[in-house]
Amino acid sequence: MGRGADQLAYGVEDVIRGCDLGVHSVLVSDIGQLWVLCADDFGGVVRYYEIPALVRVAAPVHLKFTVRIAPSLYPSGAHLDDVAVVTARERVRRAAIGLSVLRRHYPKAKASPRPMTT
Known part of the structure; x- marks a missing residue:
């Protein structure tokens, strides 16, 4: 992994450890940790299989x-x-x-409610 990917992995691991210890919410101060991209327009890899774990530990995301x-x-x-x-x-x-x-591997995940339209 590249340096940025390593840092993201370390941050996610910290959140997982906290959740295992009973932490119910996390305040993320590093915007790089906050954005989880399933994108390849910046040269990244599309890793759909990581979505369930990322949603589990980083929701709302x-x-x-x-x-x-x-x-x-x-x-x-x-x-x-x-x-x-x-x-x-x-x-x-x-x-x-x-x-x-996401539905197949983390069926408990829920989408944020849609905003009300007028």
Whole structure:
């Protein structure tokens, strides 16, 4: 693992140890520890199998699914409609895979409530 990945692993291990000792919540002060990316647009690896453990120890947590080397959609315009649709579909497909793994390996996980719409 690279230095950043090692630090993330150390932080997650500390949280797991705390939970094993009865800690019910954790205040994370390092934003790098707070963001858990299921992304490969920064050269990382898509590791769906880690999602259940990360959600268990870091909830509430935001998982981000992106598409590596996807073309930029900005500045936006009609000329990018097809690219935007294809990229959005791929993100939804990846999120569905992640949710499937989460439901299969950590069925007690619950999504945050959706905000009320007016």
